[in-house]
Amino acid sequence: MPxxxxxxxxxxxxxxxxxxxxxxxxxxxxxxxxVLVHGGGKLAADLAQRLGIETSMVGGRRITSREMLEVVxxxxxxxxxxxxxxxxxxxxxxxLSLTGxxxxxxxxxxxxxREVDFGYVGDIDAVRGEALHDFLxxxxxxxxxxxxxxxxxxxxNTNADxxxxxxxxxxxxxxEVHLVFTFEKPGVMEDPDDExxxxxxxxxxxxxxxxxxxxxxxxxxxxxxxxxxxxANGVARVYICQAEALPRLYxxxxxxxxxxx
Amino acid sequence: MPxxxxxxxxxxxxxxxxxxxxxxxxxxxxxxxxVLVHGGGKLAADLAQRLGIETSMVGGRRITSREMLEVVxxxxxxxxxxxxxxxxxxxxxxxLSLTGxxxxxxxxxxxxxREVDFGYVGDIDAVRGEALHDFLxxxxxxxxxxxxxxxxxxxxNTNADxxxxxxxxxxxxxxEVHLVFTFEKPGVMEDPDDExxxxxxxxxxxxxxxxxxxxxxxxxxxxxxxxxxxxANGVARVYICQAEALPRLYxxxxxxxxxxx
Numbered sequence: 002m003p004x005x006x007x008x009x010x011x012x013x014x015x016x017x018x019x020x021x022x023x024x025x026x027x028x029x030x031x032x033x034x035x036v037l038v039h040g041g042g043k044l045a046a047d048l049a050q051r052l053g054i055e056t057s058m059v060g061g062r063r064i065t066s067r068e069m070l071e072v073v074x075x076x077x078x079x080x081x082x083x084x085x086x087x088x089x090x091x092x093x094x095x096x097l098s099l100t101g102x103x104x105x106x107x108x109x110x111x112x113x114x115r116e117v118d119f120g121y122v123g124d125i126d127a128v129r130g131e132a133l134h135d136f137l138x139x140x141x142x143x144x145x146x147x148x149x150x151x152x153x154x155x156x157x158n159t160n161a162d163x164x165x166x167x168x169x170x171x172x173x174x175x176x177e178v179h180l181v182f183t184f185e186k187p188g189v190m191e192d193p194d195d196e197x198x199x200x201x202x203x204x205x206x207x208x209x210x211x212x213x214x215x216x217x218x219x220x221x222x223x224x225x226x227x228x229x230x231x232x233a234n235g236v237a238r239v240y241i242c243q244a245e246a247l248p249r250l251y252x253x254x255x256x257x258x259x260x261x262x
Numbered sequence: 263m264p265x266x267x268x269x270x271x272x273x274x275x276x277x278x279x280x281x282x283x284x285x286x287x288x289x290x291x292x293x294x295x296x297v298l299v300h301g302g303g304k305l306a307a308d309l310a311q312r313l314g315i316e317t318s319m320v321g322g323r324r325i326t327s328r329e330m331l332e333v334v335x336x337x338x339x340x341x342x343x344x345x346x347x348x349x350x351x352x353x354x355x356x357x358l359s360l361t362g363x364x365x366x367x368x369x370x371x372x373x374x375x376r377e378v379d380f381g382y383v384g385d386i387d388a389v390r391g392e393a394l395h396d397f398l399x400x401x402x403x404x405x406x407x408x409x410x411x412x413x414x415x416x417x418x419n420t421n422a423d424x425x426x427x428x429x430x431x432x433x434x435x436x437x438e439v440h441l442v443f444t445f446e447k448p449g450v451m452e453d454p455d456d457e458x459x460x461x462x463x464x465x466x467x468x469x470x471x472x473x474x475x476x477x478x479x480x481x482x483x484x485x486x487x488x489x490x491x492x493x494a495n496g497v498a499r500v501y502i503c504q505a506e507a508l509p510r511l512y513x514x515x516x517x518x519x520x521x522x523x
């Protein structure tokens with residue numbers, strides 16, 4: 002199967018024009034088929050603040066009010082997606098910006114209200130991989146925003162890491178998918194404050210040990226559970242690394258965590 | 263050649279959720295291949311105002327500052343385009359939202375500064391009709407936002423009427439293109455205040471007469487010059503009508519102005 006590199010970017014890279022330009026250079030230089038999945042960085046929160054929209058968080062997760070949904074639709078589906086595409090076109094990469102509503106790419110249902118009402122947040126039901134496959138086989142790069150729809154006219158806000166994993170899974174039957182999560186640290190660390198403690202390779206056995214020892218904990222657990230689930234379902238490799246590590250992704254001197262089954 | 267209906271919407275229809283829902287119903291019921299081109303309505307100006315961004319106008323045309331370009335990228339390329347697509351998906355129409363940067367669809371150059379610097383406004387150089395044709399031949403409906411790019415990473419603001427005409431022209435070699443400009447009046451009127459004065463059919467000879475007599479003047483002239491240019495270059499028909507007239511477009515009791523060569 003031909004190789005496909007799916008890169009998820011977010012946070013600092015999107016907030017810093019110079020870092021973003023570097024990322025687009027590196028992404029454009031990657032060999033083979035590519036997909037770019039982007040989060041929203043601070044731009045959505047900044048715009049909400051300028052508009053006087055309160056963004057409430059529960060347990061580290063943002064509640065998406067109707068007004069906040071409009072903000073993320075503008076920022077993710079408009080500003081960021083279109084600017085990324087214009088930047089890729091300038092680098093000779095034929096790209097297009099897609100949300101889950103476009104081509105019915107990602108259908109979701111609004112998350113049921115249990116203890117918390119997350120508002121207009123969607124949990125994905127289906128990804129139409131064949132729509133992406135058609136673009137990829139023509140050399141076109143899909144740029145995917147973290148927005149889904151419910152099929153009844155409602156857009157929904159969906160976590161960009163989840164989108165990246167689900168898109169990777171939907172393409173794994175026709176592509177050798179390498180899924181890259183860019184991260185602020187060099188990768189999964191034994192000690193987050195010690196740059197030399199990078200875990201270069203993580204397999205299920207090592208993950209179980211680190212987990213039991215409490216070395217890997219907190220917000221990294223759902224990320225890694227997701228990664229291993231992707232590997233179990235046909236994704237070839239998952240990487241966690243800094244955006245700056247992208248040019249060495251397929252080289253022996255790659256700096257980052259490679260997650261393998 | 264198969265028939266293609268290209269509908270340009272703007273203004274009031276986009277600002278009124280109920281009118282927009284009706285428009286989407288009517289658009290979805292049109293026979294054959296379709297393209298939807300949208301302007302921005304008042305939403306962009308409203309958002310700019312909420313953000314304290316001044317929008318300056320010269321001779322009825324908006325100056326697009328860098329900040330205003332971000333606003334229209336968010337509103338046209340994000341909020342409106344994605345909501346229109348979600349609304350069409352809910353009606354069983356497989357659609358996607360495109361700007362000129364996506365798939366390099368519409369390349370433009372920044373308008374040269376003569377008496378006025380219009381800012382980030384693009385004049386179109388090329389429309390890649392084959393990209394749209396690929397979608398259309400699969401039954402997919404392109405929803406086109408009035409944004410172009412310069413190929414060097416810069417998005418540009420471009421008039422939606424111009425986009426509609428240029429897209430129509432780019433498709434005219436493979437489709438029998440019917441180009442519909444929705445309008446606030448029932449069509450081109452002999453007397454704008456008299457609803458019974460609708461001009462039902464306008465050909466070049468009649469246009470010349472109305473023009474000489476001063477019956478047709480002002481902002482309608484560039485619209486109609488554009489329309490006749492489209493007809494001269496292979497577009498089958500141009501219509502100016504209210505959004506509400508769309509269901510009767512191909513019927514003998516259609517209420518609107520049909521422009522023909």
